[in-house]
Structures are given as C-alpha cells and as structure tokens.
Amino acid sequence: MSDDEQHNQTFDQGSAGASLTFPMQCSALRKNGHVVIKSRPCKIVDMSTSKTGKHGHAKVHLVAIDIFTGKKLEDICPSTHNMDVPNVRRTEYQLVNIDDGFLNLMTQDGTAKDDVKVPEGEIGTQISAGFDEGKDLLVTIVSAMGEEQAISFKEAPKGS
Template identity: 30%
Template sequence: MAEQIEAKHVKKGNYIMVEGNPSIANSNDISRPGKHGHAKCRITATGLIDNKKRVLIAPGELKIDTINIDKRSGQIVSIGDKIIQLMDIATYEMVDTIKAEDFKGDLSEGTNVEYWVMNDKKVIKANAKEK
C-alpha cells in the first residue's frame, strides 16, 4: 500500500497520484484563511506517463497517495501497437509496458532499456542503451 501525506506537506519534486495518474509535484500554493478557516492547497503536477499538467485544489488536511518508483532494466522482446513486451534482466520475467510520451530514443527488439514500476503501472522512461 502506498504511503499518504497531507496536501499541505507536498513539496516540489514529490511523486504523488493526481486523478489516478502518477505525477511529480511542480508547486504547492497554500492559502491560509482567517481565524477559524482551514488552509487550502493548490497543487500543480505533471503526469509521468502522459506529461500532462494537472491541478489539484484540496483542503490542507486531505491525504494524498504518494508513489514508490522502482527503476529496473529490461530487454525489449516484442513491440506492438501500444504494448511493448520486456524481459526483466534481473528476474527474467516477462513484463508488458507502455512507452512514456517524453521518451527519446529508438526502440527495437533486443535493445536494453530502463523502465519504471509505479504502483501498478509500468512505463519505459530512460533512453535506450545499445547492447
């Protein structure tokens, strides 16, 4: 299970879930209203998979899920329309992944790449390295 932090404690660079998408926080603007009011947070984040900007407005006490990112290496076995199948170099298990929108590099079968496992999503993020 992912850890949760309060919205008022999110800092730039934290990996969080926004609208069900893994994202990196860009800013957190906190308004502090009067004597009996509660703080409101405006968190701006960028999606790690689709690179879209997302804004979350929430009370400061709202619990937000954080993301644990596991960076692994794999070798491309097959390339489909949307799914790329990898073999994990450490465990030799087959993994279905997608390519991140901001990925730069050529993908071909037999190429070694770095992929990220974020909660239940797997995505190729790092530039391809020739074998």
C-alpha cells in the same frame, strides 16, 4: 442453500500486501515529489500555500503532471488533510527484442518481461532505431498504480 454455503467465498487473487498508494499530509508534500490527483499518479511541479482564512485552514494549491500521459492536473487541499501518494518504482531492464509493438525485456537475474508497450512519440522511435542499429539498450520502466511505461533508455556499457 445452507447458511454455511453463503459464507464460502473464493478469492481468485491475492497481493503481496504492497499498496498502490500511501497517505501523506498535504503540507508534507514537496515539489518533484509524487501525488495522486483525480486517481492519476502525478509528479508535483509547483505548489503554493495560501494563508489561513476565516475558517482556519491553510490551503495548498498543487500543480502536477501525470507521469504516464504528461497531462497537467491541479488540486487544492487543506494543508492538514491527507492525500494519496503513489508508490512509484523505477526499474532498469535489458532490451532483448521488439515484437508486435511490445518491448521484450530482461531483468538483471534473467527474468523475462514482455508486457510493456513501445512508448509513443520520440522516445519510442529512438528506442526502436537504437535496437535496429544493434545497440545494447537498457530501458528504464516506471510503474505506479498498476501501470507501466518506458520513460528513458541508455546504451548499455560494453562488457555487461
């Protein structure tokens, strides 16, 4: 193998450059904002700051809920350090069908999306029941760090 062949690499996938997270100073985080704890996107439900100690850093104690699993996570971070904040996107889709445990959705411009599972628990039951009754439903999908999940739904206004 020649030296040139060693450097020939094939990249199968590229992204649009949109990062999954962005850094933010711990002291700038706010309640009801988002943060990454233990590699999971979370919503901050409580935070408190301790006084500066003998070694000079105020510490921020974060209590957050995983936005996909609902699990409570905690972290303590010096207020001057950066933490990752997930890019969280909420998108509303028209529900077209429910097929094999997946929601068949459509965007405003007619693009099909059928890779989101029917959520477990009460919300999934309510979506299925509403669809079975023949209601036009708009489902809100939250996506962050490569994961997606239906978090809420509402009946579409008539005439849409």
